[in-house]
Amino acid sequence: MKLNGAQILVNSLKSEGVSHVFGYPGGAVLHIYDALNACEDIKHILVRHEQGATHGADGYARASGKCGVTLVTSGPGITNAVTGIATAHMDSIPMVIISGQVPSPLIGMDAFQEVDAVGITRSCVKHNFLIRDISEIAITIKKAFHIATTGRPGPVLIDIPKDITIAKMEVEEYPKTIEMRSYKSTIKASDHQIKKAAEMLANSKRPILYAGGGCIIGNSSKELREFTHMTGFPITQTLMGLGAYPMTDNQSLGMLGMHGTYEANMAMHGSDCVVAIGSRFDDRITGNLEKFCPTAKFIHIDIDPSQISKNVIADIPIVGQTKQVLQALIDQMKDKKLADISNWWSQIEEWRKVDSLAYKKSPGVIKPQTVIETLYEVTKGKAIVTSDVGQHQMWAAQYYLFDEPRQWINSGGLGTMGFGLPAAMGAKLAMPDRDVACVTGDGSIQMMLQELSTMLQYSTPVKIINLNNGYLGMVRQWQEFFYEKRYAMSYMEALPDFVKLAESYGHMGIRVEKEEDLKPALIEAFNQKEHTVFLDIVTDPSENVFPMIPAGGGHSDMLLAGRDEMVSKDETDFNAV
Amino acid sequence: MRHIISVILENEAGALSRVAGLFSARGFNIESLTVAATTDSTLSRMTIVSVGDDGIIEQIVKQLDKLIDVVKVVDLTATEHIERELLLAKISITSDTQVDVEAKLDQFNAKIIDAAEEVYIVELAGKSQKIKDFLSAFNAEQIIEVSRTGVTGVTGVCHKI
Incomplete structure (x- = not known):
């Protein structure tokens, strides 16, 4: 034929x-x-x-x-x-x-x-x-x-x-398998390297696991959990790795990096052995490389050899699939006696007491952090959350405690505004029985608004959580800190009426201006199983994302909310992005 | 440090631009690049000369290896190897300089492959340094035109790529 x-x-x-x-x-x-x-x-x-x-x-x-x-x-x-x-x-x-x-x-x-x-x-x-x-x-x-x-x-x-x-x-039969001499996808990790890593880990007094997106893409969440529990080591996750390990678990120190928690960044800074698992020492993680993990040896597990020793020289590189390498490490370390790390944990608990994600509420305004916390509460922590890019993305990452892989979907590497809404639509099509929320801002949402029309055509009821502060918030934050509050083009004048806009596309719209209306509105939105609901939530326009490592800083240079004054640093800082 | 990197890759349209694009996108330096088909017509062999510290060269090799069309990458400078470059040059001669020019050609073992009344076309193969030395043996006015192939190389007799 x-x-x-x-x-x-x-x-x-x-x-x-x-x-x-x-x-x-x-x-x-x-x-x-x-x-x-x-x-x-x-x-x-x-x-x-x-x-x-x-x-x-x-x-x-x-x-x-x-x-x-x-x-x-x-x-x-x-x-x-x-x-x-x-x-x-x-x-x-x-x-x-x-x-x-x-x-x-x-x-x-x-x-x-x-x-x-x-x-x-x-x-x-x-x-x-x-x-x-x-x-x-x-x-x-x-x-x-x-x-x-x-x-x-x-x-x-x-x-x-x-x-x-x-x-x-x-017509010919569709090929069942494929052989390419120039492309080999299966890499078996070296047993020798795994043994060396197990040895180093067993003797480490201040270990930390640093898990990235490779744990989610590599479907190794189960092995990561087993390994972490077995060793009792603290674990921090990158923006792309959130959910690979449950963030509500006591061993989890939360996210690390530019807007990571105090305990995660301080533990990285004080560690004697950092295990990078499916993560690539991105500049948003390391900050200033010269100040990065000054006392640590690095074990780097990655499937892509070109990531090894690209930004940080690995002491023990292990090239392989995170799933298989973690399983091999579990097998190696099962019967090993591990060094006592109780002092390390006591130190970490001290750092935890700093409570770096605490924020002050002020009467009359809705804090964006409160919105994410309420979203977490209303969805019982079970929703798939997509985000756009900016402050709202960081708040979603910090305050929605993801316990499962593939629950948190955001553009981490490229930082693409406009990603959140169509990604939520795609996620809902893939997982029609799950609640899907798109956390966005008044800047990002306007980059892909037209997909509201697609979402009506294919009935993909997602809940849009628009943190509307009238600003390009992250740009405004940097201008406040590093450009002496010269807010060049970061203020959004002439915003549309998002409620009417949603309605014109055939969806529901709810405007929330008071904190007491927030939870009922979210409950109402998630009760609307058949409808996309656009929640336009007016949030504090002056709120900033903390903790923050300013450009050029190291992990111990964090600035905390309400406790540190942000001041412009020397000129070299301006070269960092 | 200067490294000579040998790349065996699929002889396909676009393969060269993938390599060239990789170097420009990541800010790696290319001193020279030569490419031609091998005895297996489905494969090409490319020789790249680049300069960088060990970390950069390691990244170059790994990033090249990551390209789907690339079958094999070897840093020739890491092992025993032979490198050669071919030069074609037009050298002007006058009755006054002819003897001197010919002496220099003999000294470098360069071959005259075409000649006219006032010009020789010469061919010289050797390491890049030899070619540089040869060219600097003449005055700028004597050299009319120069074309160099860039370095190509093979592993030494005891090795195989």
Whole structure:
């Protein structure tokens, strides 16, 4: 039987078990849409902007652990998608993006809606392909899914010229397996290194585990919990790792880094042995590298060898999957006698007493921290929470105590405003039985508002928690601290009436201006099982995110709410971002 | 320090731009880059000369290895190896300088591959330093045109990539 390229492509997606495709049609992908229309097994989500398609597929992937799939047309279709692709790339999210291309004979002729998609996306994908012949379609899709989902996952783009989607060929069976001589995804960690690490850990008097997004992507939460309980070591988690270990557990010190807790950062600073598990010593974690963990040896576990000794030289590097390495460490350390760390814990408890997340309420204004705490209470800590980027993101990370992996979905690496809403939509499609909340701000939400329309079309009832302070809050915070309160372009004049806006898209809107109305409004919103509810919550415009390590500082240079004056530092600080 | 890195990669359209893009995106330095197909026509071999401290070179090797098209990466400078570069140069001659030029060509073992009344086209293979020394043996006016291939290299007789 002969099929055309578009049909082969759609059948290949079906063979990969794809259930949802987030996309937007256009000239170069019309044949593919025609074939997709005839396929009952794949649900297409028609977004309102291609960036929404990539974020939607991304949220879907993060919530479910499956590969997200995006379909866009050539030219502006793919350029609009680039921000979402880069977002997924920075956070190692498995995604396959299929972009239409102008017909092969027109490539390079500046044809209508032509861009060099492979060239534009090269630096923000794990890999990309330009299909040159119909016979390459099935094998390329097989390779794309294999590359996107194995090793350190990431987005893979397939650019396919229109003429190839209408050419016909005799169908072959979809390949079951794939061998690539240049790509090996299975790395077995060295037993020798694991033994050395176990030895170092057993003798450590001030150990700390520092778990990152690799624990969530690598589905190693169970092993991480077992290892942490078994050793009794304190554990801190990165913004991307929250939920890999329950934040309500006593061994958890909360998040570390620029806006991490006092106890987490001080424990890093005082540790003699830091175990980085699926984390990459990002600049938001380390602060000033010269002041970072001055007395620690580093054990670094990561699946990607290029992360080892990139920012911080590892004393014991272990390249492998977090799941397998942690299991091997559990086996190694089960019968080992560990050094007494009770003094270390006493010290940590002292740091904990500082209560670095405490904040003062003031009458007449709603504190953003209170909103997150109330959200936590109303959802009993069980909701999937997505966020945009800025102050609200940090408050959500600090005050919603995530106990499960894949519960917290945010753009940690690229820091993409606009991510939260479409990601919430994707997460709700992946997990229809879960409550999904999008914590956002009046700046971020306006970057992807149009997806409210998609959310009505596909009935994805998420709860939008808009911390409306009238400012681009994080920008304002930095301007207050480092630019002598010159608030250049960080004030949002002429905000829309978000309640009417939500209603015009067919959703519910609730405005909250008083703290006593907050909890009832949240309860009401989550009771509306069938509706997306936009909660526009007026919060204190002057509130800042604390603790904070100012740029150029180390972990022991934290500034605490109400206790430290923020002052402009010397000029070198301005070079840090 | 200067390193010579050998890369075996899939002989596919776009593979070169992935490597070049990696160097520019991460701010790595390229002194020279040569590439051609190997005896297996599905593979290319690329030789890159870069300068950096050990940490940077380690990152370059790891980042190259991470590229999906790359089959193998070897830092030749870490082992016994042979490196060569080819120079093609046009050198002007006059009746006054001809003897002197020819003496220098002999001294460096350079070969005249074409000649006209006032110009020789010469070929010289050797380490980069030898090529530099050869070029500096002439006055700037004597050298009309220069084209260098950049370094290529292989591991020593006892090693295999």
